[in-house]
Amino acid sequence: MDNKLFYKNLEENLSVFEGCGNMLGIVPLSLAGYKGGKNAWKKDRKLRSLLTKWGKEIKSDSVMVLTGDPLDAKKQGYHVEMFVFEPRGKDDTGMGGCISTMCGNGVRAVAAWIREYEPGAKDASIMTMSGLRKIAIEGDLYTVEMGELTMKAKDLRPYIDTRKVLSNEAGEYVDSEIPEEILKKLSQHISTKTWSIGLNGTRDKKGKIDGEPHIVIEIPKKEAKNIKALRKIAVKAGPIITKNKKLFPKEINANFVVVEGKKKEKLVVWNCTHERNLGSDADHSVTAACGTGSTVVGGVMFTKYPKKAGSTVLVKCTGGDMQISVKGKKKNPMTLLMKGPARRVKK
Numbered sequence: 001m002d003n004k005l006f007y008k009n010l011e012e013n014l015s016v017f018e019g020c021g022n023m024l025g026i027v028p029l030s031l032a033g034y035k036g037g038k039n040a041w042k043k044d045r046k047l048r049s050l051l052t053k054w055g056k057e058i059k060s061d062s063v064m065v066l067t068g069d070p071l072d073a074k075k076q077g078y079h080v081e082m083f084v085f086e087p088r089g090k091d092d093t094g095m096g097g098c099i100s101t102m103c104g105n106g107v108r109a110v111a112a113w114i115r116e117y118e119p120g121a122k123d124a125s126i127m128t129m130s131g132l133r134k135i136a137i138e139g140d141l142y143t144v145e146m147g148e149l150t151m152k153a154k155d156l157r158p159y160i161d162t163r164k165v166l167s168n169e170a171g172e173y174v175d176s177e178i179p180e181e182i183l184k185k186l187s188q189h190i191s192t193k194t195w196s197i198g199l200n201g202t203r204d205k206k207g208k209i210d211g212e213p214h215i216v217i218e219i220p221k222k223e224a225k226n227i228k229a230l231r232k233i234a235v236k237a238g239p240i241i242t243k244n245k246k247l248f249p250k251e252i253n254a255n256f257v258v259v260e261g262k263k264k265e266k267l268v269v270w271n272c273t274h275e276r277n278l279g280s281d282a283d284h285s286v287t288a289a290c291g292t293g294s295t296v297v298g299g300v301m302f303t304k305y306p307k308k309a310g311s312t313v314l315v316k317c318t319g320g321d322m323q324i325s326v327k328g329k330k331k332n333p334m335t336l337l338m339k340g341p342a343r344r345v346k347k
Contacts, residue, residue: 006033007050016058016346017112019105021288021319023345025055025063026113028080038067038081045095052096055087058346061278061287062086064106070117078125078132079114082107088279100277102130102201102212104291108142108342111135116344130211131202143339145327146292149299150209151198159213160197161247173197174303179247182240189237190219196300200292200336212292214253215241216300221258227318230258231272234286238274242285251276255293266314266323267305271297288319295338298324302334
């Protein structure tokens with residue numbers, strides 16, 4: 001297939017989905033006839049330029065780049081492989097955009113896209129950079145197996161300078177102390193002095209695990225009386241953490257959380273996430289919702305408040321709600337499920 005025909009086919013196959021208020025572009029490379037291989041697009045300057053431009057035009061939070069054939073899942077072992085492209089981010093290639101590890105809202109959007117090829121499908125399988133994600137489909141709700149939660153310093157080392165960001169005595173980031181250089185600036189906005197840090201993923205045969213890294217900072221309700229006030233804090237305080245590349249060389253996501261309380265057997269929390277790799281606009285970087293962030297937030301609640309959290313944590317974001325639960329009875333390691341909506345908004 002020549003280059004012109006590929007780009008024509010690609011334009012015809014682009015689509016936009018929404019998940020908890022986030023606009024998410026879907027780019028199926030294989031269906032458009034891309035022959036460069038599943039990773040070649042990452043070094044394709046023209047294609048990345050197109051994705052950057054289109055992603056900004058549709059006001060997307062992230063663009064899901066897909067390889068594989070959704071109708072050939074049996075042979076592939078999954079419906080498609082998903083890569084998270086950030087149109088407003090930057091990396092060291094000098095090309096447009098950058099790549100993140102995982103997107104929780106995005107994986108649900110891709111599952112909704114897959115369902116259009118299999119209207120009666122009850123599940124979907126999507127390979128991601130943090131492992132295979134299995135999704136159960138119930139109407140417009142999608143329950144994603146998000147993998148193991150880890151808060152261990154040794155697992156988070158690719159994202160954290162562990163010499164300066166210290167873990168607790170057990171080698172985990174659960175209510176660990178915020179470094180003084182960050183705490184001094186944060187104290188202008190919040191009184192909290194500790195944070196938890198974690199990610200969700202699937203370990204490979206060598207025991208390595210990867211996923212989106214998230215900091216979770218719990219704020220007293222008196223300092224953020226509603227979610228709008230919490231978002232304002234996230235916009236102001238988020239960049240203090242996310243953009244500190246001395247401590248977090250690949251940037252890191254920062255979740256600002258208020259525990260509302262228990263309602264109908266669910267622990268209800270508010271969450272506003274200042275996401276990494278979304279550029280210098282702090283207001284845009286606090287997205288309507290973050291699926292990977294809400295999952296880690298849920299995991300932190302199960303860890304810190306096991307009795308209060310019960311079986312489900314309802315994470316309320318400005319764009320919508322997600323339910324986080326533990327898969328099975330095994331809580332060490334803890335495997336988390338994320339349930340939330342997704343739907344098509346544009347062809």
